[in-house]
Amino acid sequence: MSIQYGEPDMAGSYGVVDSFPKDFGYGGDEAGIDDDSSASADTQPRILLMGLRRSGKSSIQKVVFHKMSPNETLFLESTNKIHKDDLSGSSFVNFQIWDFPGQVDFFDPTFDDEMIFTGTGALIFVIDAQDDYVEALGRLHGTVSRAYRVNPHINFEVFIHKVDGLSDDHKIETQRDVYQRANDDLADVGLEKLHLSFYLTSIYDHSIFEAFSKVVQKLLPQLPTLENLLNIFISHSGIEKAFLFDMVSKIYIATDSSAVDMQSYELCCDMIDVVIDISCIYGPIEDGGAYDKESLAIIKLNNTTVLYLKEVTRFLAVVCVLREESFERKGLIDYNFHCFRKAVHEVFEVGCRTQRNGGRPDDSLTSSTSTSSSTHAPNHRNYASHNGSMM
Numbered sequence: 001m002s003i004q005y006g007e008p009d010m011a012g013s014y015g016v017v018d019s020f021p022k023d024f025g026y027g028g029d030e031a032g033i034d035d036d037s038s039a040s041a042d043t044q045p046r047i048l049l050m051g052l053r054r055s056g057k058s059s060i061q062k063v064v065f066h067k068m069s070p071n072e073t074l075f076l077e078s079t080n081k082i083h084k085d086d087l088s089g090s091s092f093v094n095f096q097i098w099d100f101p102g103q104v105d106f107f108d109p110t111f112d113d114e115m116i117f118t119g120t121g122a123l124i125f126v127i128d129a130q131d132d133y134v135e136a137l138g139r140l141h142g143t144v145s146r147a148y149r150v151n152p153h154i155n156f157e158v159f160i161h162k163v164d165g166l167s168d169d170h171k172i173e174t175q176r177d178v179y180q181r182a183n184d185d186l187a188d189v190g191l192e193k194l195h196l197s198f199y200l201t202s203i204y205d206h207s208i209f210e211a212f213s214k215v216v217q218k219l220l221p222q223l224p225t226l227e228n229l230l231n232i233f234i235s236h237s238g239i240e241k242a243f244l245f246d247m248v249s250k251i252y253i254a255t256d257s258s259a260v261d262m263q264s265y266e267l268c269c270d271m272i273d274v275v276i277d278i279s280c281i282y283g284p285i286e287d288g289g290a291y292d293k294e295s296l297a298i299i300k301l302n303n304t305t306v307l308y309l310k311e312v313t314r315f316l317a318v319v320c321v322l323r324e325e326s327f328e329r330k331g332l333i334d335y336n337f338h339c340f341r342k343a344v345h346e347v348f349e350v351g352c353r354t355q356r357n358g359g360r361p362d363d364s365l366t367s368s369t370s371t372s373s374s375t376h377a378p379n380h381r382n383y384a385s386h387n388g389s390m391m
């Protein structure tokens, strides 16, 4: 394995823009983004974590975004008031996570549902699968129907949580049962249009990261473009699978359109842990950060598979899974990666400028990056193909 460390980031301050996602690059000098750290917390999209007491809400937030080890969550105290976690300075995704106390009373007149549900991107309802979930289903119904009336654009996500204690058969049966009952309850009150998505999760494996990845991806307007860019990148480079990861949370914000197999995803997550740990221990002391512009790592496994990690933006890295023989054409992969990286920066640059223009596209950019809002990728023609031709 080789890990290269880069020079400290000379940009100094990183740009912050009031958009979702926000900070894709290394500040204004590279990306053409001014520093605008006045982004108001109230305008940031939010993800709500709701559910009964002790269902695991705070644990999920701590494990995914604060690198708490699952065993430490045993000592977490009960949440008594809404805990707002602003991730804008540490993660690619510019959202706030609001962790609600389990005993929150929606019928309390001080509960301002207009304020809470307006501006919410996703509502994650956590159900403890190791407990009797009848009460949780009642609460789920009350919560989503109330939220839907205020804001029908919220994505409603149900985490059937703590499934580490269940056998495989029991997991499937629980998911089927929860799905059936929750949807029946909604149909009874004429809310068939309210769509619930279900995930089996546990903080003791990668399922919680996988589920959170899906939740975040749904909130990302650039997802089809990123997917398309990854498709082009891998198909011209002889790569089997590529993920675009948020390095802090290990959420993958996009992947190519081939099916995600859990094993590859877990391998990539483990690689990120190794890279960050080794960087923290042996990286340049004066830098302070474990991840920078020059970060890259290659891990060769004993089954002729190679894992290749490369920096894309301040928060994002691509992790590729490929065969050893494909890696012999590393020059070509690096060239294509260069095109891919440039295109990703263009995509987010357009997004940021459009946001600043109050939703209107920026004329100065539409000619060079007009494909960014469609599913076509910029710079397609510039990719080199692994059979030798230029596309």
Ligand SMILES: Nc1nc2c(ncn2[C@@H]2O[C@H](COP(=O)(O)OP(=O)(O)OP(=O)(O)O)[C@@H](O)[C@H]2O)c(=O)[nH]1
Residues within 6 Å of the ligand: 051, 052, 053, 054, 055, 056, 057, 058, 059, 060, 070, 072, 073, 074, 075, 076, 077, 078, 079, 080, 100, 101, 102, 103, 161, 162, 163, 164, 165, 201, 202, 203, 204
């Ligand atoms: N087995 C298992 N236990 C979990 C999992 N997630 C959380 N827990 C445990 O569940 C207990 C409650 O977790 P919390 O995160 O405090 O639950 P909460 O929903 O935030 O609770 P309140 O703040 O009271 O609403 C802790 O002992 C956690 O260790 C999981 O995936 N599997």
